[in-house]
Amino acid sequence: MNGSSFCIKGHFVDTPVLGKVRLRTNHILVIEDGKIKDIVESKNFDTSSRKNLIDYTTNPNTNEIQFIFPGFVDTHCHAPQFPNIGIFGNTTLLDWLNKYTFPLEHELTFNMDKAELVYKNAINRTLSNGTTTIAYYATIGKRSTELLAKLCLKMGQRAFVGKVCMDVNAPEYYSETHSECIQDNKDLIVSIRDMNRKYHKDKFVEPIITPRFAPVVSKETMKCLGDLSALHDVPIQTHLSETFNEIDLVMKTFPECDNYTDVYNRYGLLTNKTVLAHCIHLSEEEASLINEKKAGVSHCPVSNSSITSGECRVRWLLEKGINVSLGTDMSGGYSPSILKTARQGLLVSRHVAMKTSDEVGDKDKLSTNEVLYLATKGGAEVLNLEDKIGTFDIGKAFDAQLIHLGNNTNVDLFEWQVPSENVDNEDVFMDKWQDVIDKWVFLGDDRETRHVWVDGLRVK
Numbered sequence: 417m418n419g420s421s422f423c424i425k426g427h428f429v430d431t432p433v434l435g436k437v438r439l440r441t442n443h444i445l446v447i448e449d450g451k452i453k454d455i456v457e458s459k460n461f462d463t464s465s466r467k468n469l470i471d472y473t474t475n476p477n478t479n480e481i482q483f484i485f486p487g488f489v490d491t492h493c494h495a496p497q498f499p500n501i502g503i504f505g506n507t508t509l510l511d512w513l514n515k516y517t518f519p520l521e522h523e524l525t526f527n528m529d530k531a532e533l534v535y536k537n538a539i540n541r542t543l544s545n546g547t548t549t550i551a552y553y554a555t556i557g558k559r560s561t562e563l564l565a566k567l568c569l570k571m572g573q574r575a576f577v578g579k580v581c582m583d584v585n586a587p588e589y590y591s592e593t594h595s596e597c598i599q600d601n602k603d604l605i606v607s608i609r610d611m612n613r614k615y616h617k618d619k620f621v622e623p624i625i626t627p628r629f630a631p632v633v634s635k636e637t638m639k640c641l642g643d644l645s646a647l648h649d650v651p652i653q654t655h656l657s658e659t660f661n662e663i664d665l666v667m668k669t670f671p672e673c674d675n676y677t678d679v680y681n682r683y684g685l686l687t688n689k690t691v692l693a694h695c696i697h698l699s700e701e702e703a704s705l706i707n708e709k710k711a712g713v714s715h716c717p718v719s720n721s722s723i724t725s726g727e728c729r730v731r732w733l734l735e736k737g738i739n740v741s742l743g744t745d746m747s748g749g750y751s752p753s754i755l756k757t758a759r760q761g762l763l764v765s766r767h768v769a770m771k772t773s774d775e776v777g778d779k780d781k782l783s784t785n786e787v788l789y790l791a792t793k794g795g796a797e798v799l800n801l802e803d804k805i806g807t808f809d810i811g812k813a814f815d816a817q818l819i820h821l822g823n824n825t826n827v828d829l830f831e832w833q834v835p836s837e838n839v840d841n842e843d844v845f846m847d848k849w850q851d852v853i854d855k856w857v858f859l860g861d862d863r864e865t866r867h868v869w870v871d872g873l874r875v876k
């Protein structure tokens with residue numbers, strides 16, 4: 417199953433460089449078999465020779481605008497937790513896990529009807545919000561994990577799907593043995609890859625090794641999972657340094673390790689294929705180790721604010737050369753939207769800035785263009801998919817979203833705010849486009865996301 421061939425005329429916006437938008441207005445993208453074959457200015461394109469040309473520039477009203485943006489990449493999301501969205505009360509991580517999360521995940525490990533309902537909801541919601549690639553945690557169950565992978569394939573969402581691993585210090589009702597954990601992971605590497613092959617020529621849905629977090633995984637299991645990742649070239653995802661209580665627990669459990677990050681490193685889980693969610697309370701040494709191993713970070717600002725975990729210092733990580741992306745972390749986070757996560761990421765960076773001195777502080781602020789980079793190309797880099805997705809370049813997959821702003825949307829545009837090549841000089845034109853993009857970041861939601869394509873196929 418691959419996307420058909422067609423051409424799209426429109427205004428294309430993406431962020432190939434951190435902090436900068438690239439704007440290509442009135443261009444045509446030629447899409448063949450779901451991939452971008454060519455990008456040309458429409459005035460240099462012979463439209464008469466092309467069938468299947470869809471024009472998305474049309475602007476019947478002067479206070480409307482449409483543009484096409486790369487699909488979002490969510491690098492950290494728990495599919496079975498969707499029914500708990502918005503339900504976290506005043507809890508923090510460890511009591512939140514016990515009170516809300518483990519009981520729900522346990523039920524969806526065995527009840528496949530409920531699991532199907534919930535997973536479809538997770539995939540639909542995230543696709544509707546423009547997320548074309550996502551890294552999912554399923555439950556500790558093999559069948560439940562396979563079901564999620566199958567639904568991603570059927571519903572057309574590019575995904576990594578991992579079975580949650582937890583064989584110590586977990587509640588008795590929601591735990592597994594070391595051998596069950598390793599055997600299930602071995603089986604899933606084979607079954608998810610087989611399943612993918614039936615639908616796709618290349619990788620679309622992939623397995624990912626998912627030790628939940630160090631406090632609930634035995635040392636022998638961590639070591640075997642690291643070996644499995646290396647042997648079968650499978651990426652890894654886990655949580656790191658989310659709260660102080662969690663860090664205390666880790667240091668008591670692993671006294672032989674220098675710090676929390678060192679735990680993953682010692683057991684072969686810190687690699688250039690590892691996605692580390694949160695990374696809030698890291699030391700200089702830990703950040704250096706992450707950089708040295710070229711692991712990537714999933715920044716989850718909505719979750720970190722909701723369950724009061726803290727404020728990740730994104731600029732500090734970026735300046736060290738670490739790849740950073742965005743994660744919704746449903747349902748620690750309450751929004752399935754990466755656009756809202758980007759907005760919150762921008763605000764959290766301002767809280768970080770307010771805590772540092774004025775001069776230095778300004779540097780910590782992330783701009784709209786920077787958070788949009790984290791939401792797209794940053795995510796592609798963290799998932800080692802930068803050759804495939806994240807920007808509109810020849811050879812990449814057409815994973816995209818059509819954004820419609822103005823009339824009858826949440827984002828009001830006044831006539832004089834709409835960029836016009838006929839009226840504005842180049843600087844004014846560019847400034848107006850920047851304002852349009854900023855308004856989308858602060859006011860937009862899934863209502864403005866009119867179409868979503870993954871690998872050239874329309875999924876919304």
Ligand SMILES: O=c1[nH]c(=O)c2nc[nH]c2[nH]1
Pocket residue numbers: 494509513517628629655658719745748
């Ligand atoms: O945000 C989080 N969500 C989880 O499900 C989880 N498990 C361990 N640590 C976690 N953090």
Ligand SMILES: [Zn+2]
Pocket residue numbers: 492494655693745748
């Ligand atoms: Zn999480």
